[in-house]
Amino acid sequence: MSKIDLRKKIVAYTLEKKKMTHLSARVGIVLDVTGSMRSLYKDGTVQEVVERILAVASKFDDNAALDVWVYDHEFSRLPTVTERDFISYVTTQILNNSNIHKYGRNDEPRVMEDVIKKYTIEEESSLPVFIIFINDGGVVKPTKKVIVDSAILPIFWQFVGIGDSDFEVLKQLDMMEGRIVDNANFIHLKDISAVSDEVLYDQLLNEFPKWIKDATEKRIIR
Numbered sequence: 001m002s003k004i005d006l007r008k009k010i011v012a013y014t015l016e017k018k019k020m021t022h023l024s025a026r027v028g029i030v031l032d033v034t035g036s037m038r039s040l041y042k043d044g045t046v047q048e049v050v051e052r053i054l055a056v057a058s059k060f061d062d063n064a065a066l067d068v069w070v071y072d073h074e075f076s077r078l079p080t081v082t083e084r085d086f087i088s089y090v091t092t093q094i095l096n097n098s099n100i101h102k103y104g105r106n107d108e109p110r111v112m113e114d115v116i117k118k119y120t121i122e123e124e125s126s127l128p129v130f131i132i133f134i135n136d137g138g139v140v141k142p143t144k145k146v147i148v149d150s151a152i153l154p155i156f157w158q159f160v161g162i163g164d165s166d167f168e169v170l171k172q173l174d175m176m177e178g179r180i181v182d183n184a185n186f187i188h189l190k191d192i193s194a195v196s197d198e199v200l201y202d203q204l205l206n207e208f209p210k211w212i213k214d215a216t217e218k219r220i221i222r
Contacts, residue, residue, distance in 0.1 A: 004083055007055035007197050014201040015059060018209050023128075026119065027057035028067035030111055030133045033094065035072075035103040036163070037136055045193050046134075047090040052200060053132050054086055060130065067118070070094055072104035075111035077118070106138040112146045112157075120153055128221050129155040130208060137165020144169060144176060151179035154221045156211045158204055161188040181214040182207075 001009075015021050031037075031046060040046050050066070057066035065080040076099070081089050094100055119129045147157060161167040170186040185207035189195050215221045 004051065004055060004058075004086070007052060008058050010197045011055050011059045011201050014198075014205055017202075018205055020205070020209055020212075023060065023212065024062060025060040025128045025130045026067070026125065027053070027060050028069065028115060028119075028129065028131045029053050030069045030071065030115065030131060031094075032106070032135045033070040033072050033100070033102050034106055034136070034138065036138070038103055040136070040162070041090060041095060044090075046094075047088075049134060049192060050081060050089055051086055052197060054081055054083065055197075056130075056132075056201065056204065058083065068093070069111050069115065070100060070102075071107065071111035072101055073107040073110075074101040074104065075107075075114060076100045077114060106135075106140055108133075108135075108139055108143040109146045112143070112150075116146075116150055116153065116155065119155060126222055127154075128212060128215065131155060131157050132204065133157055133159045135159060135161055135167075135170070136163040137161065137167060139167070139169040141169055144172070147173070147184050148176055148178050151181055151183045152220060153183075154215060155183065156208055156215075157184040158208065159184065159186040160192070160204070161186060162190070162192045164190065180218055181211060181220065183211060183215075 054066045058064040065082050067080050068078040070076050078093050159170050173184045173186050187203045
């Protein structure tokens with residue numbers, strides 16, 4: 001059995017455990033490509049993250065496709081990744097792509113607004129959206145306003161902090177007021193490559209089911 005097939009089985013088990021087996025959703029990943037992330041791109045960690053998240057998209061998304069963004073103080077919307085073309089995706093689409101701005105400073109709101117634009121204007125759908133946002137620290141404070149303002153939209157933001165930062169802004173997610181539903185969650189995985197698939201998927205999908213329930217009750221998801 002291939003690694004991607006094994007991971008899909010683990011995702012399926014996780015969804016069964018959380019009573020989410022019949023849920024369809026569009027899945028996207030936003031990858032920090034600031035200067036402090038350089039080594040994680042070079043050593044293959046980010047490629048492995050994309051492959052692991054692709055398994056989630058393969059179970060949720062009708063097209064089994066993962067939408068991808070990268071950002072520093074600029075952002076790029078990249079081609080979707082599927083089981084047909086995930087091998088060397090990071091090298092081909094990011095590292096060897098001279099059109100992508102890399103290794104600058106953080107500016108999360110710009111890429112988040114593009115995520116919102118894609119799913120609510122360009123490709124509006126009745127399906128909920130699950131965004132996994134990979135970051136290694138330095139999140140700017142205006143990010144909080146985007147999260148609050150997007151609480152009325154069918155988008156859930158799952159932030160994943162990696163590395164040694166204190167993640168001050170992201171740790172405040174659960175305390176943000178002024179939202180109709182809690183539309184964001186944060187987990188910190190100091191060394192994501194050392195975390196098993198079972199633990200990763202369990203944590204990634206920990207808050208999403210509650211948001212689905214709350215957003216459905218509030219008619220954010222129709």
